[in-house]
Amino acid sequence: MAHEILTPAEMALVDRAAIEGGPLSGIDLMHNAGHAVAALILERFSGAAKVDVLCGPGNNGGDGYVVAGLLSDAGMNVALYAQGRPRVGSDAAIAARECPIQPQPLADYEPEAGSVIVDALFGAGLSKPLSHELCRIAEATSSRTVVAVDLPSGVSGETGVILGAAFRAAITVTFTRKKPGHLLLPGRDFCGEVVVADIGIGDRTVAAIGSACVENTPAAWIGHFPAPNINSYKYSRGHVGVFSGGPAATGAARLAAMGAARIGAGAVTLLSPSASTAINAAHLTSIILREADTLEEVLAFLEARRPHSLVYGPGLGAEADAGDFLLAMLAKAGGLPSLVLDADGLSTFAGRPELLFDALHRDGAPATVLSPHEGEFRRLFPDIAGESQISKLEKARAAAKRSGAVIIYKGPDTVIAAPSGYAAINGNGTPLLATAGSGDVLSGICAGLLAQGMPPFEAACAAVWAHADAALRFGPGLIAEDLPLALLPTIRELLPARQAERWNTVFGKPDAQTKG
Ligand SMILES: NC(=O)C1=CN([C@@H]2O[C@H](COP(=O)(O)OP(=O)(O)OC[C@H]3O[C@@H](n4cnc5c(N)ncnc54)[C@H](OP(=O)(O)O)[C@@H]3O)[C@@H](O)[C@H]2O)[C@@H](O)CC1
Ligand SMILES: Nc1ncnc2c1ncn2[C@@H]1O[C@H](COP(=O)(O)OP(=O)(O)O)[C@@H](O)[C@H]1O
Numbered sequence: 001m002a003h004e005i006l007t008p009a010e011m012a013l014v015d016r017a018a019i020e021g022g023p024l025s026g027i028d029l030m031h032n033a034g035h036a037v038a039a040l041i042l043e044r045f046s047g048a049a050k051v052d053v054l055c056g057p058g059n060n061g062g063d064g065y066v067v068a069g070l071l072s073d074a075g076m077n078v079a080l081y082a083q084g085r086p087r088v089g090s091d092a093a094i095a096a097r098e099c100p101i102q103p104q105p106l107a108d109y110e111p112e113a114g115s116v117i118v119d120a121l122f123g124a125g126l127s128k129p130l131s132h133e134l135c136r137i138a139e140a141t142s143s144r145t146v147v148a149v150d151l152p153s154g155v156s157g158e159t160g161v162i163l164g165a166a167f168r169a170a171i172t173v174t175f176t177r178k179k180p181g182h183l184l185l186p187g188r189d190f191c192g193e194v195v196v197a198d199i200g201i202g203d204r205t206v207a208a209i210g211s212a213c214v215e216n217t218p219a220a221w222i223g224h225f226p227a228p229n230i231n232s233y234k235y236s237r238g239h240v241g242v243f244s245g246g247p248a249a250t251g252a253a254r255l256a257a258m259g260a261a262r263i264g265a266g267a268v269t270l271l272s273p274s275a276s277t278a279i280n281a282a283h284l285t286s287i288i289l290r291e292a293d294t295l296e297e298v299l300a301f302l303e304a305r306r307p308h309s310l311v312y313g314p315g316l317g318a319e320a321d322a323g324d325f326l327l328a329m330l331a332k333a334g335g336l337p338s339l340v341l342d343a344d345g346l347s348t349f350a351g352r353p354e355l356l357f358d359a360l361h362r363d364g365a366p367a368t369v370l371s372p373h374e375g376e377f378r379r380l381f382p383d384i385a386g387e388s389q390i391s392k393l394e395k396a397r398a399a400a401k402r403s404g405a406v407i408i409y410k411g412p413d414t415v416i417a418a419p420s421g422y423a424a425i426n427g428n429g430t431p432l433l434a435t436a437g438s439g440d441v442l443s444g445i446c447a448g449l450l451a452q453g454m455p456p457f458e459a460a461c462a463a464v465w466a467h468a469d470a471a472l473r474f475g476p477g478l479i480a481e482d483l484p485l486a487l488l489p490t491i492r493e494l495l496p497a498r499q500a501e502r503w504n505t506v507f508g509k510p511d512a513q514t515k516g
């Protein structure tokens with residue numbers, strides 16, 4: 001799969017394996033990397049008055065020397081500024097020797113208007129915060145056009161964290177695969193457009209490293225995306241149960257219900273306390289309404305209607321009784337359908353999360369997706385949230401392992417992680433989603449996909465991607481009520497893609513394996 005995300009350490013292993021396996025040597029790869037960056041600059045910025053190439057002491061700097069030589073050969077006005085000389089015998093030292101331009105000391109560098117700046121200071125090897133001098137240069141270039149080689153210097157490729165300060169790139173050209181720092185915030189914000197260049201390392205060499213992380217694109221889950229069969233009927237297409245809150249908080253559950261219905265669940269039942277029945281009835285048409293005040297009434301519904309998934313949390317109130325009710329349901333219901341816990345269904349376990357985790361690890365526990373935003377994550381996993389050294393990716397993985405559930409760790413850089421450690425980082429998030437109730441719709445979309453038989457990790461990934469894609473297509477002015485209907489263009493493109501995937505399967509390409 002060509003959508004793996006590699007940590008800098010994994011990338012170094014891939015580089016080494018490629019060099020050892022041949023036919024390309026380290027300097028060949030560096031030439032290819034430099035070619036990719038130079039070609040992009042010639043394509044996009046050939047009219048620039050000048051190109052200033054800033055080179056560091058390692059192989060990132062080596063790429064910079066190649067870029068400088070190529071652009072100069074192509075007739076551009078190039079100046080080179082270097083910090084430190086490459087280590088004798090390194091590929092970067094070869095590249096520096098081959099470069100026809102004499103480097104000037106980086107300390108003398110002052111950006112000029114009209115120049116394009118190539119940041120080839122540090123990439124995967126960034127090991128400490130930028131010095132004061134480099135912070136000054138990063139700051140001085142912040143309003144200029146910067147093309148970053150591999151990563152903007154100062155961005156941690158592993159975590160996306162900024163070490164001291166970072167260059168703000170218009171375009172980042174990285175090699176072979178993206179790194180977490182290209183997708184996780186704040187790094188993503190410093191990368192600008194990210195271009196992944198092929199420098200001659202084959203997919204097999206990458207696959208052999210066994211990265212357990214992908215970028216969340218349809219390629220990661222389209223093989224599991226549900227499509228109705230010709231003989232489907234409403235309940236076989238997927239039946240979702242959504243728990244409604246009390247009379248003052250019913251909207252959240254209705255948003256989830258509409259999300260589930262629009263993503264293709266054939267039937268959605270809103271389980272409503274009797275006090276909320278009238279208000280829910282006044283707002284619902286195709287969604288089925290069922291009164292349920294007690295655990296017995298809920299269990300009777302589960303027994304009689306056998307829904308395929310449940311949404312528990314939006315609008316329920318974060319008091320302890322919401323959690324107690326869920327635990328009782330988990331203890332009593334045999335073969336509970338898959339479950340999406342969101343919002344109050346998470347917050348109700350603040351201070352006692354192990355009660356939930358124990359229940360989810362028990363034999364016969366349902367497949368569960370937890371979809372916390374930052375605050376809910378902190379309530380359920382305070383120690384993991386407080387770890388300053390690990391990335392959002394690693395936090396989501398640790399939370400999934402501990403809870404036994406798939407985690408959708410929401411935010412502008414949503415991470416989805418399975419208890420196995422397999423994870424995806426979402427790249428299509430949009431601030432248009434920062435609107436009240438959009439998370440409720442997401443929980444419904446996820447439950448709708450689960451009800452249609454999508455495995456939990458893939459359902460979570462698909463829900464996150466489709467949710468953001470719908471928002472992007474709808475555009476400014478979006479509110480949560482718009483989201484279910486806004487899903488239609490997204491689904492209309494996904495279904496033919498699913499069909500094409502089926503044909504690939506018929507012609508021998510293996511169907512996607514579940515990663516959950
Ligand atoms: N053959 C290959 O593998 C290929 C590699 N490729 C390219 O190589 C890049 C990785 O190269 P790399 O491993 O040499 O690391 P790089 O980013 O140059 O930094 C290391 C140097 O910087 C120094 N340093 C670090 N942080 C610092 C700071 N804050 N302030 C000051 N100094 C700092 C660090 O010092 P040290 O930590 O040792 O003290 C060391 O000297 C990768 O991003 C890609 O562009 C491509 O050509 C494709 C083929
Ligand atoms: N700035 C942003 N960029 C991208 N996605 C965002 C942003 N802010 C919020 N989101 C997304 O919007 C949704 C908000 O969910 P949540 O915080 O639970 O809101 P609510 O409780 O109001 O429904 C999540 O899917 C989150 O990832």
Ligand SMILES: [K+]
Nearest residue numbers: 119122151153
């Ligand atoms: K760089």
